[in-house]
Amino acid sequence: xxxxxxxxxVQRFFNEELNDEEIDNLFSIIRQDAEAEQxxxxxxxxxxxxxxxxxxxxxxxxxxSRSNTKMQIVVKRPLRY
Amino acid sequence: xxxxxxxRTGDKDLIKSLYLxxxxxxxxxxxxxxxxxxQDIEDIWQDTIIIFAxxxxxxxxxxxxxxxxxYLFGIGRNxxxxxxxxxxxxxxxxxxxxxxxxxxxxxxxxxxxxxxxVDLISAMDKLGAPCKEMLIKRFYDKLTTEEMMKMYNFSSKxxxxxxxxxxxxxxxxxxxxxx
Numbered sequence: 001x002x003x004x005x006x007x008x009x010v011q012r013f014f015n016e017e018l019n020d021e022e023i024d025n026l027f028s029i030i031r032q033d034a035e036a037e038q039x040x041x042x043x044x045x046x047x048x049x050x051x052x053x054x055x056x057x058x059x060x061x062x063x064x065s066r067s068n069t070k071m072q073i074v075v076k077r078p079l080r081y
Numbered sequence: 082x083x084x085x086x087x088x089r090t091g092d093k094d095l096i097k098s099l100y101l102x103x104x105x106x107x108x109x110x111x112x113x114x115x116x117x118x119x120q121d122i123e124d125i126w127q128d129t130i131i132i133f134a135x136x137x138x139x140x141x142x143x144x145x146x147x148x149x150x151x152y153l154f155g156i157g158r159n160x161x162x163x164x165x166x167x168x169x170x171x172x173x174x175x176x177x178x179x180x181x182x183x184x185x186x187x188x189x190x191x192x193x194x195x196x197x198x199v200d201l202i203s204a205m206d207k208l209g210a211p212c213k214e215m216l217i218k219r220f221y222d223k224l225t226t227e228e229m230m231k232m233y234n235f236s237s238k239x240x241x242x243x244x245x246x247x248x249x250x251x252x253x254x255x256x257x258x259x260x
Contacts, residue, residue, distance in 0.1 A: 011246055014220070046252045047220060049201035053213060054221025055131060056202060061093060062100050062127050 001029065006036045010043050084149055088137045091222045091232075100130045103150055107157055115161050125164060129157040138223040204255045212248035219245055 001009075009026050012018050018026065029036045087095045104126055111122045133153055136142040145152055205213050215233075218224045224232070226241040235241050 007250070011249060014249075015226075015242065015245065017242075042253050042257060043249070045201070045256050046249060049205050049252060049256060050216045050220045052201050053205035054217040055135075057217060058093075058096070058131055058134065059127065061097065062130060065097050065101055066104075066123060066127065 001036075003035065003039070006033075006039050010036075010040050014043055014047060083145075085137055085143065085145060088134055089223065090228060091218060091224050096130060096134050099133075099149065099153065100126070103153060106150070107154060110154065111157065111161060115165065117161060117165065121164060122161075125157055125160045128160055129153055132156055132160075138221070140223075200259055201256070204252060204259060207255050208248065208252055212251065215245060216248050216252065 006029070009018070009022070009029075013023060013026055026040075030040050031037075082090075084095065084099075107126050107129075108119065108122050111117060111125070112119070117125075130153070133142070133156060147155075205216075208216070215229070218229060218232070219226070226238040226245075229235070229241045230238050233241070235244075
């Protein structure tokens, strides 16, 4: 299996296009091949980048809503420390 | 279509309306039951909605066994406990009964990005808006390729897959350069 195949397999894994047998096969390759493991880790990092960016986008959307509706609550008691 | 299904298909207006419609109610409830600042309540409510949306998208939450507001308040309550425990500076008044099944829903709560996060986020920004949006829709909002095909008016699911592959490869290369 060449590097291109590994890329394709890893991408299909993250895209949830692999069946159980193919996933087993991929994990077996990753365990035995340091280069495949590196490719997998690089895509894992890419997934984390997407997750972080998605979170920030959602947070930004909510913050816009938040600034449009200022919350007014009368503080009835002091904070106790 | 149920609330869960609507969020799964990327209905961000619904997320915003859940956030806005219950925000003041949550703030009043939190203020009445805990000694916590309004700023903290605002932050916790925002995190509550994000965790809820993520739990739906990643499949941790498939069915709502209670009213959505009750569920959201459950997450929010646990986040308040977590915050107060972290601060260790106030006494908690009232009922401290825990709901363990909800604690499991609280994952990866972050207070702010560290340097590594900033690198990841800037890598996403370097991709450009169309690629960034597509990757987020597919891998964060968990839209299927079929849903994306309709959303972007692509001619086939294959076109979606190819576009995603290109974007993902570019992201990977940008990250490699940074490492």
